[in-house]
Amino acid sequence: MKITYYGHACFGLNVAGKNLLFDPYVTHNELAKHIDVNTIPADYIFLSHGHEDHVADAFDIAKRTNAVIVSNYEIAVWFNKKGIEKYHPMNHGGKWKFKFGTVKYVAAVHTSSMPDGTYGGNPGGFVVETAEGNVYYSGDTALTMDMQLIPLTSAKLDVALLPIGDNFTMGADDAILASDFVKCNKIIGLHYDTFGFIKINHEEAKQKFAAKGKELLLLNIGETIELN
């Protein structure tokens, strides 16, 4: 499995020949100006919640790639009403077997409204289980006890993608506890640096994780790593 960081909370997973894209927000991200959104591949677009900084590029990418939008019921239907034909609605606790593996939509503690103010259901995260590795993408969330359910109900995680920017989501200290809850010591940070409220000190965050025997990876925008 390959993991590419497109900035903010946006990641691409390349697995089993499919491209899974999470929370695309590239065009309006000042830090991602060097990324050409028109080259980002997608067979599936997973949306954790309805906020602008997670869905802004989803419509255009779905139109260009004919990708399936996968999200909670309200968000998936909102995109369908806007003209996206291929969509897959899910809801909390539900699992679906896709061609590349299994995805479960899990709880997040945050809010969710669409950019036009429409109700966006409740926010969530995704646990992706594949033959090439298992990934938890939490989306925007606070630290929550529900995370303890993930290792009880899913295969052992290889990596957890967690917010570390604080203010709107968990910060690094709570993300360390979250990584305990989900029983995964390899973390890729998301939702940091993009706006003034979430600028962080990278070295300090990495050292906090290292002090607990954990690895925090902060990818460069545009960087791809191989998960192993």
Ligand code: NI
């Ligand atoms: Ni949000």
Ligand code: MN
């Ligand atoms: Mn956000």
